[in-house]
Amino acid sequence: MHAFLQETITPPNLPFTILLILIMLYWLFVIIGAIDLEFLDVDLSTDGDIDAGDSFFTSFVQLLKMGDAPIMAAVSIMALIAWTTSMVYNHYLNFNHQGWIAAGVIALIFLISFFITIMIMRLLNKIFGPFNSEEDAMQSSMYKTGTVLTSEVNSGFGQVEIQTMGAPVTINARTPDDLVLIKGEKVLVYDEDKEKGVYFVDRYDENV
Numbered sequence: 001m002h003a004f005l006q007e008t009i010t011p012p013n014l015p016f017t018i019l020l021i022l023i024m025l026y027w028l029f030v031i032i033g034a035i036d037l038e039f040l041d042v043d044l045s046t047d048g049d050i051d052a053g054d055s056f057f058t059s060f061v062q063l064l065k066m067g068d069a070p071i072m073a074a075v076s077i078m079a080l081i082a083w084t085t086s087m088v089y090n091h092y093l094n095f096n097h098q099g100w101i102a103a104g105v106i107a108l109i110f111l112i113s114f115f116i117t118i119m120i121m122r123l124l125n126k127i128f129g130p131f132n133s134e135e136d137a138m139q140s141s142m143y144k145t146g147t148v149l150t151s152e153v154n155s156g157f158g159q160v161e162i163q164t165m166g167a168p169v170t171i172n173a174r175t176p177d178d179l180v181l182i183k184g185e186k187v188l189v190y191d192e193d194k195e196k197g198v199y200f201v202d203r204y205d206e207n208v
Contacts, residue, residue: 012090015106016083023079026072074121082113144189145204146171153181153201160187160201172198179203 008017086109146162153160153173158181160173173187179202181187187201 007087007091010090012106013083013086016079016086016109019079020083023072023076027076074117077120078113078117081116082109085109085113142189142192142199146173146187146189146201148173148181148183148185148187151183153187154179160189160199162189173201174198175201 007013086106089105089109144162146160149159149161149170150157152158153175155175155177158173158175160171162169162171171189173189174193175181181201181203186204186206188204189199189201191200192198193200
């Protein structure tokens, strides 16, 4: 254990160890609520002139973010990969800890870690992307029109299908009072009960 700790603070590994410690402190503060999860995320939709430096940084963030994952998640993965790569390399291939050799490979380690992180983030977004897309579609169902999917929709039962840019979304629907909507009827989603996970719909008149 002592040898391992000694290895983490040798000059070739120290920069990566410090970076990893800072990342761990960040997540500790997130867990205890001292820092918001997205406080370092960047708003990429800002209008206006963007200089070369901002454009490069924006492109860098977009490439790392790879979807809806927080930028710090990608940075954390990258830091962990860089630290692990540095530890393994300097232990087995640079065991004499020659500073000039270690300095020469720091940039290479960061580059390797960067591309591995991109691949990992792409894989994670392929796995969890459909769930996020469905959740976003569910959240955007308010004031949309849909079609009764079940035999009927009444005050205690029924489902409605809403067409989206992707796959159709099915929501649990309820009607006010004694209104009964039959299968195939067009409806308008006008309210939501988040606790029960249902949406309230009414008959939609396309001529209005």
